[in-house]
Amino acid sequence: MPERTATIASRSGLHARPAAIFAEAAGESPVEVTIAMAGSPTDDALDAASILSLMTLGAAKGDVVVLRAEGDGADAALDSLVTLLETDLDAE
Amino acid sequence: MQNFQGVGVSPGRVIGTIRQMPKPVSEPPSGEQLAASTTAEEAVAGLKAAAQSVHDELKARADKASGDGKAVLEATALMAKDTMLLKSATKLINNNGSSAERAIWEAGASVSEMLHNLGGYMAERATDVLDVRARIVAELRGVPAPGIPASDSPFILVAEDLAPADTATLDPAIVTALVTSGGGPQSHTAIIARSLGLPAVVAARGVDEIPDGTEVFVDGAAGSLSLEPTEEQRAAALAWVENAATLSVFDGNGTTADGHLVPLLANVGGAKDAAAAAALGAQGVGLFRTEFCFLERDTEPTVIEQAAAYRGVFDAFPGKKVVLRTLDAGADKPLPFLTDATEPNPALGVRGYRTDFTTPGVLERQLEAIAIAADETEAEVWVMAPMISTAAEAARFASMCDAAGIKTPGVMVEVPSAALTSASVLRHVGFASLGTNDLTQYAMAADRQLGPLAELNTPWQPAVLRLVQLTVAGSAEEGNGKPVGVCGEAAADPALAVVLVGLGVSTLSMTARSLAAVGTVLKTVTLEEAQELARLALSAPDALDAKAWVRAKLPILEELGL
Numbered sequence: 001m002p003e004r005t006a007t008i009a010s011r012s013g014l015h016a017r018p019a020a021i022f023a024e025a026a027g028e029s030p031v032e033v034t035i036a037m038a039g040s041p042t043d044d045a046l047d048a049a050s051i052l053s054l055m056t057l058g059a060a061k062g063d064v065v066v067l068r069a070e071g072d073g074a075d076a077a078l079d080s081l082v083t084l085l086e087t088d089l090d091a092e
Numbered sequence: 093m094q095n096f097q098g099v100g101v102s103p104g105r106v107i108g109t110i111r112q113m114p115k116p117v118s119e120p121p122s123g124e125q126l127a128a129s130t131t132a133e134e135a136v137a138g139l140k141a142a143a144q145s146v147h148d149e150l151k152a153r154a155d156k157a158s159g160d161g162k163a164v165l166e167a168t169a170l171m172a173k174d175t176m177l178l179k180s181a182t183k184l185i186n187n188n189g190s191s192a193e194r195a196i197w198e199a200g201a202s203v204s205e206m207l208h209n210l211g212g213y214m215a216e217r218a219t220d221v222l223d224v225r226a227r228i229v230a231e232l233r234g235v236p237a238p239g240i241p242a243s244d245s246p247f248i249l250v251a252e253d254l255a256p257a258d259t260a261t262l263d264p265a266i267v268t269a270l271v272t273s274g275g276g277p278q279s280h281t282a283i284i285a286r287s288l289g290l291p292a293v294v295a296a297r298g299v300d301e302i303p304d305g306t307e308v309f310v311d312g313a314a315g316s317l318s319l320e321p322t323e324e325q326r327a328a329a330l331a332w333v334e335n336a337a338t339l340s341v342f343d344g345n346g347t348t349a350d351g352h353l354v355p356l357l358a359n360v361g362g363a364k365d366a367a368a369a370a371a372l373g374a375q376g377v378g379l380f381r382t383e384f385c386f387l388e389r390d391t392e393p394t395v396i397e398q399a400a401a402y403r404g405v406f407d408a409f410p411g412k413k414v415v416l417r418t419l420d421a422g423a424d425k426p427l428p429f430l431t432d433a434t435e436p437n438p439a440l441g442v443r444g445y446r447t448d449f450t451t452p453g454v455l456e457r458q459l460e461a462i463a464i465a466a467d468e469t470e471a472e473v474w475v476m477a478p479m480i481s482t483a484a485e486a487a488r489f490a491s492m493c494d495a496a497g498i499k500t501p502g503v504m505v506e507v508p509s510a511a512l513t514s515a516s517v518l519r520h521v522g523f524a525s526l527g528t529n530d531l532t533q534y535a536m537a538a539d540r541q542l543g544p545l546a547e548l549n550t551p552w553q554p555a556v557l558r559l560v561q562l563t564v565a566g567s568a569e570e571g572n573g574k575p576v577g578v579c580g581e582a583a584a585d586p587a588l589a590v591v592l593v594g595l596g597v598s599t600l601s602m603t604a605r606s607l608a609a610v611g612t613v614l615k616t617v618t619l620e621e622a623q624e625l626a627r628l629a630l631s632a633p634d635a636l637d638a639k640a641w642v643r644a645k646l647p648i649l650e651e652l653g654l
Contacts, residue, residue, distance in 0.1 A: 012213070015213055015214065015217075016163070016167070016213060017163050017166075017167070019167070020163070020166050020167040020170055023170055024170060046176075047175045047176065049175060050174045050175045050176040050177075051167060051170040051171055051174055052171060052174045052176040052177060052203055052207070052221070053174075053175070053176045055207060055210075055214050055217065056176075056206055056207065056210065056214075058210060058214070
C-alpha cells in the first residue's frame with residue numbers, strides 16, 4: 001500500500017484552521033486516505049478526511065505522521081496531501 | 093392595537109418585523125428506538141441527508157463571514173458531515189436500533205467528551221460538536237435550527253432569553269431590537285443590548301406567541317412592544333434615529349450643570365472593548381471584568397497570558413484610571429478551573445473572591461500578572477475583589493495586593509453586609525465600587541436571571557438606594573474621603589445616574605454606549621437638584637414610584653426618548 005511520511009509544519013499543529021483545510025482536501029481526493037502518528041500500529045490509523053479524527057490525533061508542529069491510501073491515483077493524492085502538511089497553513 | 097408590557101432595559105424606538113428565536117433542541121429520550129415503519133437503512137440515509145444540509149447551511153454562512161468567525165464556521169461545517177461522528181451514529185442505528193435523533197445525540201456526546209478530555213484548544217471545540225449535533229437533530233425533526241436566525245434583512249429578535257454565547261452571532265446591523273419573554277433587567281440579554289446599543293425590552297410575557305413577520309413597534313425606554321404601529325409611533329421611531337445620532341457622542345467630561353465633576357467610566361471585558369470605550373470618550377475604566385478574557389478556558393491562563401490580556405486594556409487608557417476586578421467566576425459565569433458546577437445555590441456559593449478559599453493560588457497569580465502588566469504601562473491601575481462580605485476579607489485582600497506590589501486595592505460592594513459595614517471595610521482598602529446588579533439581587537433575595545422576579549430586581553428599589561447611601565455614609569465615617577463609585581448597570585440609566593450622584597457617588601461606570609446619554613442628562617441638573625431627586629427616590633414606597641417620581645422631574649428624558 002502506498003504510504004508517505006510528513007512533518008507537520010503549521011504552528012498550531014494539526015488542529016484549528018490547518019486541520020479544516022487538510023480534512024477538506026483529504027475528503028476531495030479520489031481515494032480514502034488514513035493518517036497515523038509515525039510508529040503507531042496500522043490499525044490505529046484514522047480517516048484523514050475527518051476533522052474530529054485529526055483533532056483527536058493531536059499532532060503538534062514537528063510531529064511526523066504517516067499517510068496511507070490504496071487504489072487509482074493514490075500516489076498523486078498522497079503527494080499533494082504531504083505538501084499541504086509540510087506547509088505552514090497558519091501563515092496564510 | 094395590542095400592547096405587550098415588559099421592562100425596558102435599553103432605550104430606543106424602532107419599528108420592524110419580528111423573528112422568533114427557536115427554542116433550544118431537547119434531548120431525544122434515552123433508549124428511543126427506530127419507528128416500526130422505518131428501516132435502519134432509511135434512518136442512516138435520513139441522517140446523512142440531514143448532516144449534509146446542516147453542512148451546506150453552515151458552509152454558506154462561512155462563505156459570507158470573515159476573519160475568526162469564518163474559520164470557526166468552516167470547521168463547524170466540516171464537523172457536520174464528519175465520518176467519525178456519522179460512523180459512530182450509524183453503528184448505534186444498525187446495532188441497537190436507535191432512532192437517528194438519539195444516535196447522533198449519543199455519538200455527539202461521546203466525541204465531545206473525548207475532545208473535552210484532551211484539554212486546551214480541543215476542549216474549546218467540544219461545544220461546537222454539541223452545536224452541530226443540535227442542528228442535525230433539529231433538521232431531522234423538521235424544526236428551525238437553534239440559535240439566532242440567519243437573515244439578510246433586518247429584524248427584531250424575540251427570544252425567551254439570550255446567553256452570553258449568542259453575542260458572537262448577533263449582528264447589530266441585522267438585529268434592530270431585542271425583546272424577551274423571560275430574563276430580568278440584569279439578565280444577559282440586557283447587558284448584551286446595552287453594550288451593542290440596541291433597544292431592548294425584557295420580561296414581556298406573551299411575546300413568544302407573536303408569529304414571525306409581524307410588524308411591531310418597540311420602545312426600549314417604556315419597556316413596551318405594540319402590534320399594528322400607529323402613525324405617532326412611526327414618527328417616534330423616525331425621531332429616535334436623529335436623537336440616537338446626538339446621543340452617541342460623549343465629550344469626555346462628566347459633570348453636573350454647576351460643575352460638580354463625576355468622571356464617567358466604562359465597563360469593559362477586554363482590549364477590544366477598551367479601545368471602543370476610549371473612542372467613545374470614556375474617562376477611564378471603572379470595571380474591567382477580567383473573567384471575560386477567560387470564559388472559554390478550561391484551564392487557568394498562565395501569568396504571561398494574563399499580563400498580556402490586561403496590558404491590552406491598560407494601553408487603551410494611558411494616564412487614566414483602570415479599575416480591574418479580579419476573576420469573578422461562579423453563578424452565571426462558571427470557570428471550570430475555579431468553580432463547582434454542582435452547587436445547589438451558585439449565587440450564594442463559592443464565587444468571586446470566595447474561590448480563593450477553595451482554590452488558593454489562582455488569585456495570587458492573577459495579582460502577580462496584574463502587577464507585571466501595570467508596571468509596563470502608564471495607566472493608573474486600581475484592583476478590586478468581587479463578593480467581599482466582611483472587613484476581615486477586605487484586610488486580607490489588601491495584604492495580598494500589597495505583597496504583589498499593587499498600590500491601590502479596593503473592594504466591590506455587592507453583598508449587603510459590605511454596604512452596611514462599609515466604614516470598617518474601607519479602613520483596609522483605598523476605594524469601594526458598588527456592583528448594583530448583584531447588590532439588588534442579594535438585597536431583594538431575587539435571582540437576577542428570573543423573569544417573574546423582574547419587578548423586584550431593579551436598582552430603583554428604595555432598599556437598594558438606601559444601601560448605596562449607607563455605603564457612601566460609611567466612607568464619610570471612615571474619614572479619609574475614600575471614593576465610592578458605581579459600576580453596575582444602574583449607572584447606565586440616565587435618571588438613576590442622577591439619583592446616584594445625588595446620593596454622593598463619586599464616579600459612574602457603565603457600558604460605553606450609555607456614556608453620551610448619561611453625560612447629556614447629568615449636565616442638565618445641579619448637584620443640589622440631584623440631591624433633592626435622591627431624597628425623593630429614597631422616600632418612595634416602591635421602585636415603580638421612585639422611578640416615576642424622578643422621571644417626572646427630568647422632562648429631558650422624554651424629550652430625548654430615553
